[in-house]
Amino acid sequence: MHVRVRYAPSPTGLQHIGGIRTALFNYFFARARGGSFILRIEDTDRERYDQAALQDIYDTFDWLGIGWDEGPDVGGPHAPYFQSQRLELYRRCAEQLIERDLAYYAYDTPEELAAMREAQGHKGGGYDRRGRNYTAEQIADFEARGIAPVVRFKGPLDGETVFEDMILGRVSKKNRDITPDPVLLKSDGYPTYHLANVVDDHQMQISHILRAQEWIPSAPLHVRLYEAFGWQPPVFCHLPMVMGKDGQKLSKRHGSTSVIEFRRQGYLPEALINYVALLGWAYDDKREFFTTQDLERLFDAARINKAPAVFDYRKLEWFNGVYIRNKSDDELEALMTPILMQAGIVSDPMSEGERSILRGALPLIRERMKYLTEAPELVRFLFTDQLQYKPEELIPKKMDAAGTVELLRVARELVNGFEQRSDEENEERFRARAEELGTKMGNLMMPLRIAVTGSRVSPPLFGSMRLIGEQRVHQRIDTVLQLLQSQGGTDE
Numbered sequence: 001m002h003v004r005v006r007y008a009p010s011p012t013g014l015q016h017i018g019g020i021r022t023a024l025f026n027y028f029f030a031r032a033r034g035g036s037f038i039l040r041i042e043d044t045d046r047e048r049y050d051q052a053a054l055q056d057i058y059d060t061f062d063w064l065g066i067g068w069d070e071g072p073d074v075g076g077p078h079a080p081y082f083q084s085q086r087l088e089l090y091r092r093c094a095e096q097l098i099e100r101d102l103a104y105y106a107y108d109t110p111e112e113l114a115a116m117r118e119a120q121g122h123k124g125g126g127y128d129r130r131g132r133n134y135t136a137e138q139i140a141d142f143e144a145r146g147i148a149p150v151v152r153f154k155g156p157l158d159g160e161t162v163f164e165d166m167i168l169g170r171v172s173k174k175n176r177d178i179t180p181d182p183v184l185l186k187s188d189g190y191p192t193y194h195l196a197n198v199v200d201d202h203q204m205q206i207s208h209i210l211r212a213q214e215w216i217p218s219a220p221l222h223v224r225l226y227e228a229f230g231w232q233p234p235v236f237c238h239l240p241m242v243m244g245k246d247g248q249k250l251s252k253r254h255g256s257t258s259v260i261e262f263r264r265q266g267y268l269p270e271a272l273i274n275y276v277a278l279l280g281w282a283y284d285d286k287r288e289f290f291t292t293q294d295l296e297r298l299f300d301a302a303r304i305n306k307a308p309a310v311f312d313y314r315k316l317e318w319f320n321g322v323y324i325r326n327k328s329d330d331e332l333e334a335l336m337t338p339i340l341m342q343a344g345i346v347s348d349p350m351s352e353g354e355r356s357i358l359r360g361a362l363p364l365i366r367e368r369m370k371y372l373t374e375a376p377e378l379v380r381f382l383f384t385d386q387l388q389y390k391p392e393e394l395i396p397k398k399m400d401a402a403g404t405v406e407l408l409r410v411a412r413e414l415v416n417g418f419e420q421r422s423d424e425e426n427e428e429r430f431r432a433r434a435e436e437l438g439t440k441m442g443n444l445m446m447p448l449r450i451a452v453t454g455s456r457v458s459p460p461l462f463g464s465m466r467l468i469g470e471q472r473v474h475q476r477i478d479t480v481l482q483l484l485q486s487q488g489g490t491d492e
């Protein structure tokens with residue numbers, strides 16, 4: 001069987017984790033089986049349609065580096081791939097069902113439907129199928145009143161609908177429990193999701209439907225529609241839910257879920273893809289790291305889980321850190337440069353001097369970043385002498401201003417000529433001196449670190465100082481000494 005799968009988003013909101021999980025599973029399934037991956041835009045809900053959401057679909061997958069074989073922008077044998085441009089097809093299909101007495105025009109006014117719902121109370125049994133029984137006279141009357149009909153499906157009233165889901169196994173539903181006579185075509189000529197989805201999956205020769213489990217309640221209706229049309233349904237494969245750690249369906253409450261937000265926060269697309277591929281799928285019980293190319297080869301739908309997947313922000317963060325660590329210097333430079341430009345830390349374009357500092361900083365910070373967005377704070381002190389010293393942070397814990405001044409003076413002297421010594425030799429010098437003074441090496445280093453970097457935590461100090469140069473290091477120490485003295489440190 002030639003595998004053809006689709007991702008069929010509705011452009012009503014931003015792409016989120018659940019959406020890209022569905023897209024990626026389809027994409028990897030297609031690639032691993034030598035099949036085709038199709039993007040179809042399900043834009044028949046004109047009220048909720050959002051142009052920005054459509055652009056977000058393109059931007060998201062462009063950033064992720066995932067493309068489709070057929071779709072609105074690339075075309076293909078089943079174009080157009082926007083449902084809003086296929087209205088004629090849906091209308092013809094609805095008419096086919098009417099001709100076979102498997103669908104009918106229903107003329108209810110909104111007021112009548114509201115009254116019906118009211119009479120049903122809050123339990124709401126759905127449409128009471130009254131439209132099946134209107135007489136020719138009643139219909140003529142509706143028409144005379146200018147009421148535009150919808151087309152409703154005439155579903156069977158008894159029996160059972162059964163299908164085999166690739167993941168869930170046998171799924172069955174009593175026909176009487178399927179939505180009663182759902183609308184297929186709205187009075188404005190637009191199809192509902194159910195009709196358009198079924199018609200397009202058939203017409204586009206979709207072989208497998210991989211979609212979120214929240215669509216499982218719709219699947220029996222879809223099966224009935226395929227049968228009404230006399231078409232063979234695709235293989236259904238409903239993907240496990242994605243939950244937050246509290247066991248609730250993943251939502252904004254759990255933190256950011258839109259892909260654009262992850263991008264903004266400094267995640268790498270390859271880390272996100274890797275992690276999302278594991279939301280409900282496993283290669284075996286050990287391996288966790290997969291490049292996109294690995295997944296294109298190794299993805300096997302037989303290994304999709306039934307049980308819900310839990311989205312763990314911590315784990316994603318960890319993946320991201322590992323992916324950042326594994327970047328080459330060139331890749332990391334390219335990723336960081338625009339971020340540093342935006343933060344105003346380097347100029348645009350970056351000068352040669354700035355570039356050489358950045359290159360020198362990469363080995364110092366690579367291990368320390370979980371997000372690319374941490375880069376500006378980590379390296380700012382290398383590029384500017386205008387450090388914001390917070391008075392309360394100038395003095396290391398358990399020390400006073402006078403003690404800090406004293407140790408900083410010692411450190412200033414120890415720093416002399418540091419560029420000519422190795423990091424080990426410099427450290428040794430500090431250690432030996434600390435011992436002589438009967439204090440901890442940390443106590444001697446901390447005031448220096450704060451003076452040079454403006455912070456208690458920083459990349460390795462001697463490596464950083466090399467990038468700054470002895471003269472500027474001395475200047476920074478002097479600035480801090482002055483600050484401390486004005487705060488009451490001794491001034492001999």
Ligand code: GLU
Pocket residue numbers: 008009010042197210211212215
């Ligand atoms: N347009 C639906 C959605 O937004 C597609 C569901 C399906 O894949 O059948 O998720």
